[in-house]
Amino acid sequence: MSHTSFQSRLAGSPAAAAGPMRVMRRSRLTPRQLENRAAYMFLAPWFVGLIFITLGPTLISLYLSFTRYNILRPPRWVGLENYIEMFTQDPQFWAAVRVTFFFVGWTVPTVLLMSLAVAVVLNRGLSGLAFYRSIFYVPSLIGGSVAIGLLWREVFGSRGIFNDFLGLFGAAGQSWVANPDTAPWTLVILNVWTFGSAMVIFLAGLRQIPASLYEAASIDGASAWIKFRRITLPLLTPVIFFNLILQMIHAFQAFTQSYIVSNGTGGPAESTLLYTLYLYKRAFVQLDMGYASAMAWLLLVVIATFTGLLFWSSKFWVYYGDD
Structure with missing residues (x-):
């Protein structure tokens, strides 16, 4: 072939x-x-x-929230026992809830007001805008670090520079982080100091507002306050809503400041015991992983509830350009 x-x-x-x-x-x-x-x-x-x-870990933590688990022994199913103990038998849990809502209630609106005010000032066309924007933004990058927490504890200690500043006016100093009445405020001030990220977002939103609207308002004789109330705020509501969501979630999850300033104890007298710090203590100090998982899921439900309420309320006060 x-x-x-x-x-x-x-x-x-x-x-x-x-x-x-x-x-x-x-x-x-x-x-x-x-x-x-x-x-x-x-x-x-x-x-x-x-x-x-x-x-995967999220679903496993949901299962562990219904068990008694201390890492050393296998989980034992107990049903709703962890949740019942939280609400009925754990005074430290309610102390952490109280401190956390105090922290969130003060830091979130204060951060929004300060960041918006600084953004409005910087939006006026200052020379060296990039420098000032960077200066205000840097604290938001380092504010959650351990080093800043240690520095903050020294600043408001009995021999800190805050007392030295008060001494210039003849005022007596004290250890502000060791006083139950003032220790929570040191955490609030530290968190407010890190308003830079919200400020940058507000500044970007202000830059998107057409200048022609302000020019038309000036021709009609509108004052600066009227321009801010009638033009700036309504057009900035989507940015305010966005920052509000982010700051609320960030405040509920705050941990490092409380841990470092209180040296991991949440003291004095549980005045700085944020929810996340107490969750950490139950999980990694007392090794009660089941209880800590239940606390974590409760925190998730609370954050989701507040976020859902904000989204629901947004239809009454958030203005979008196509509305």
């Missing part, structure tokens, strides 16, 4: 006919399908992290 006749028979065989068909089938993917396949490949690590690092 010649080489030519062998090739012709091979070409006419079913296997040879199936080969081009397989090639054609493989090449039938549209460019969009190829792009989607590439996108899924790039997203695969994120999905793996979501399942094994976020979603």
Whole structure:
């Protein structure tokens, strides 16, 4: 048999006919399908992290919240016992709730007011705007660090520079972090000091307001206050809403400041015992992981509830350009 006749028979065989068909089938993917396949490949690590690092531990913590678990022994199912103990038998839990709501209630509105005020001033076209913006933004980057917490404890200690400042006016100093009446305020001041991130967001929102609106208001004789109340605030409400959500969640989750300033105790007299600090103590000091998981899920429910209420209320006061 010649080489030519062998090739012709091979070409006419079913296997040879199936080969081009397989090639054609493989090449039938549209460019969009190829792009989607590439996108899924790039997203695969994120999905793996979501399942094994976020979603998996979250569901496990939900199960542990219904158990007694101290790491050394297997979890023992107790149902709602952890939740009942929180609300009926744990005075420290209610102390942490009280301190946390005090902290959130003061820091969130104060941060919003200060950041908005500074953003309005910086938006007036000051020379060296980039420098001032950086100066105000830096505390938000380092405010949650351990070093700043240690520094804050020294500043408001009995020999801190805050007492030295009061001494210039003849006022007597004290250890502000050791007094139950003043210790919570040191945490509030520390958190307010880190208003820079909200300020930058407000400044970006102010830059998006058309200057023609202010020019038209000036022609009508509107004062600076009228411009701010009738133009700036309504057009800035989406940014205010966004900052409000972020600051509320951040305040509920605050931990480092309380841990460092109180040296991990939440004292004096539980006056700086934030919810997250008490959760940490139950989990990693007392090794009561089941109870700590229940506290974590309760915190999630509280944050979700407040966030949902804010979203519901936004339809009454948040103005969008297409409304």
